[in-house]
Amino acid sequence: MANNLVLDVPMMLPHAPYRQILAMRHRGRREWPERAMTRTFPRARLIRMTTATFGQRQFARWYPGFMARVDRAGQADVRRTQLAHAHGRTLEIGVGNGLSLPNYPDDLEELVLLEPNPALRDQLATRDDAPDIPVTIVDGDAHDLDFPDADFDTATASLVFCSLRDPARALGELHRVLRPGGRFLFHEHVRGTGLRGTIQDLATPLQRRLADGCHANRDFESLLEASDFEVTEIEHTRMPTMMPTIVPLVVGTARRR
Template sequence: MTDLSHPIFARLYPRLDAGCAKAGGDACRAELLAGASGRVVEVGAGYGANFPHYPPEVTEVVAVEPEPRLRAKAAHAARSAPVPVTVRPGLAEDLDLDDASFDVAVASLVLCSVRDPIRALAELRRVLKPGGELRYYEHVRGDTPGKVRFQRYADLLWPFFAAGCHVTRPTGEWIAGSGFTVRGERRFEFPEPSRANPASPHVLGTAVRD
């Protein structure tokens, strides 16, 4: 079973993300993918917001998306992408892809939502070639006790309104502990430092498969 149906989220997310794009989200996506090359797997590709940012050195993108409505939008976006993109169903935790077959794996705003992020990271590691890159752009657990406390409360309800998304995950630390060496990473608040937004702490980086 590779479909995860979230019809309301699927309708709202592209509109919400369009606002984020203008506030700097597009620049983050461009930074995420700058310098990527070769075969790429993108998990939880959503409606394809990353597709316009793939550089010409990317020869192929296999985009996996389990939500059927978002997948249809991604397939539409793939038609005008600057590089060849194939969209298919699937879960990050159980990729129907060969071992060591990709140069780059991309996870953007998705490890907050997958049911088992550690297993997803193991799968991303499996399908990457040795020395391959994991490019990630995720919102994560905050840095201060006050923020983390607020996020814990928010996480009691947040997943119900945001299709299983959690705001307390220490994703950067999980990546570093999953057989990757972090080559570069920056932590920042997005769209702006905000006490009222439990999803404001972000991390954007590249880690290399050991």
């Protein structure tokens, strides 16, 4: 990655907090361990998945290339517009291989990237197009975030909630780790209406198998409205080049009350 990348190397210590030893890169040089930093997350679990499953490896093989084509078709403009509103200490969940990285402002205090798929984390760590800000890559679970309450100014998610087993719980976790007034920037495909919604319902079982748990028919907007967030801005649009079953898209901002 670019300057100031920090990559987590977990130390699993029995009966102790999960600890990350963060090696820094500065102007292309890895400085270890002299300038290493240690950050402790008391709520973290000691057991982490370090080896990708077969499904995760297969997903990591085709998904980045597919989404790169979608980005070139216009999706990158959606990301750029959305992420321009990020500020302060920012958390992105489900960052994948990092297509969002070039679109973040270069004045963030810190960018924390959470990705549970080890194969995608490996790809993420090789990127060199992040802004010149402190960037930390972490393993983790969006349903049980390993951060204290009110730890971030901004949280972001891009095409993530379709794959979460309990999206309502994940929304609650994002609300918890945001500071009062903090913003959640979302960018998610949603269930359509009429025939499109019916097609999505029929396609979802196969979609889940092929796309690492993705639900083509997830009603993210209703989940967000039922959460503790206050939706302050929402736009309904379509995803460039995407198949009709998952074309509908919502992009917007919600605020922690």
